[in-house]
Amino acid sequence: MxxxxxxxxxxxxxxxxxxxxxxxxxxxxxxxxxxxxxxxxxxxxxxxxxxxxxxNLHLLKDIALDAFESRKAELKGDGKAGRWFTPLELHVLPKLGKVPIGEIDQRDIRDTLSPIWHTKADTARKAMNRLGICLKHAAALGLEVDIQATDKARALLGKQRHTPKNIPALPWQEVPEFYQSLSGGSVTELALRLLILTAVRSYPLRHFHEDQIDGDVWTIPAEAMKGRVGATSAFRVPLSSEAQAVIDEARKFERDGFLFPGFRKGVISDMTMSSFMKRRGFEARPHGFRSSFRDWCAEATEVPREIAETALGHVSGGSVERAYRRTDYLEQRSRLMQAWSLGCAGMVEKSWEADAL
Incomplete structure (x- = not known):
């Protein structure tokens, strides 16, 4: 024609x-x-x-997998832990996985997430965010989708009633007694001691490797750090004399270069340390020692806020300020961590008013 x-x-x-x-x-x-x-x-x-x-032939489950694949490089460990995909896999895909993504609207999302919207608020929020990413990914592929469907679904679901709870933490005044009770010399106890002394997160601590140590500095690879802009730079942790002593003691357990190996393979799990504290009758959890350290900085020292935040691996200040501030305050943090370690080990008074600060 x-x-x-x-x-x-x-x-x-x-x-x-x-x-x-x-x-x-x-x-x-x-x-x-x-x-x-x-x-x-x-x-x-x-x-x-x-x-x-x-x-209409592009099902949500296929788009979700494609979106996950395209973002693996941004995720810690290439997303192998499954934390990015799990909220979708457990709470969205069983109901909407076989639905063409072009047909999904706010009512579908509301009906899918309403059972956990208030009871598992954090999980529901993550599932909603991941679903929004999937819709934007589909739009970028040229598919006809409603990228505002998740915002509309939030309006239909209303404000979440669930109040997030902070991870339980020991008051900093009680940390020395707990630290000094970790005298058994097991892998778990040594890991907890070093976790307390360095105030780092569990993941880099559990994956502590011999080749990350250079004298009195432990360099955590960028990919093991959480919340650092772009995760493009490693993070240096000053090791106090007490921390170095713990590392020397842990070397007898070293396997494949890792100082805190698991029972059969890999490294110890986060649950191993949590379970240890639970068996000891503590409500506090390992991650809470970061809060204990930060409260100590605020209440018992006069250390500037930016140094205390840097010690926790946090990124502080605006983008312009960070662009001009190139230091990681290693020398100042070294003195700070030495004072913290002395207090934990009971080598100074409980007030921890060390002259080094």
């Missing part, structure tokens, strides 16, 4: 005979002429309809 549209002559195939009958070809031709009268190119309109039909 030949048509003229916008001053251009177009040739449009109507289908192969005998698969397409003469009657069907005439119907397609009549429809194409009607489109021309409306100022539309029948060939482009046919292609557009094909794209729309194809978009």
């Amino acid at each position: 030949r048509v003229s549209i916008h001053g251009r002559r177009r040739e449009m195939g109507l289908g192969a005979f005998p698969e397409v009958s003469l009657k069907e070809a005439r119907e397609v031709a009549n429809e194409a002429r009607a489109l021309v009268r409306q100022g539309l190119d029948p060939i482009k309109e046919r292609e557009r309809r094909k794209r729309e039909a194809a978009s």
Whole structure:
């Protein structure tokens, strides 16, 4: 069939005979002429309809996996821990995984997440955020989706009633007694001691490797750090004399270079340390020692805020301020961690008013 549209002559195939009958070809031709009268190119309109039909074949589960693959490089350990994908896998995909993503609207999302919206608020929030990323990923692929569906679903679900709870932490005044009770010399006790002394997160501590030590400095690789801009730089941790003594003691357990190996393979789990504290009757958890350290900095020292925050591996200040501030305060943090360690080990008064600060 030949048509003229916008001053251009177009040739449009109507289908192969005998698969397409003469009657069907005439119907397609009549429809194409009607489109021309409306100022539309029948060939482009046919292609557009094909794209729309194809978009309906893109199921959410496939888009979710594709979105996950494209973001692995941004995730710690390439997302192998499963924390990014798990909220979708457990709470969204069982209900919406086989639904074409172009058909998903705010009501579908509301009905899917309403059972956990208040009871598992943090998980529901993560699932909603991941679903929003999937919708934007689909839009970037050229699929017809409602990228505002998650915002509309939040409006339908309302404000979450659940109040987030902070991880229980020991008051800093009680840390020395607990630290000094870790005298058994086991892998778990040594890991807890070093965790307290360095105020780092559990993940880099559990994956502490011999080649990360250079004298009295422990350098944590960028990929093991959480919350640092772009995770492009490693983080240096000054090791106090007490921390170095703990490391020397832990070397007898070293396996494949890791100082805190698991029972059979790999390294000890975060649950290992948590369970140890639970068995000892403590509500506090290992991660809480970072809060203990930060409270000590605020209440018992006059250390500047930016040094205390840097000691925790936090990024402080605006982007302009960070661009001009190139130091990581290693020398000042070294004195700070030495004072903290002395207090934990009971080598100074409980007030920890060390002259070094």
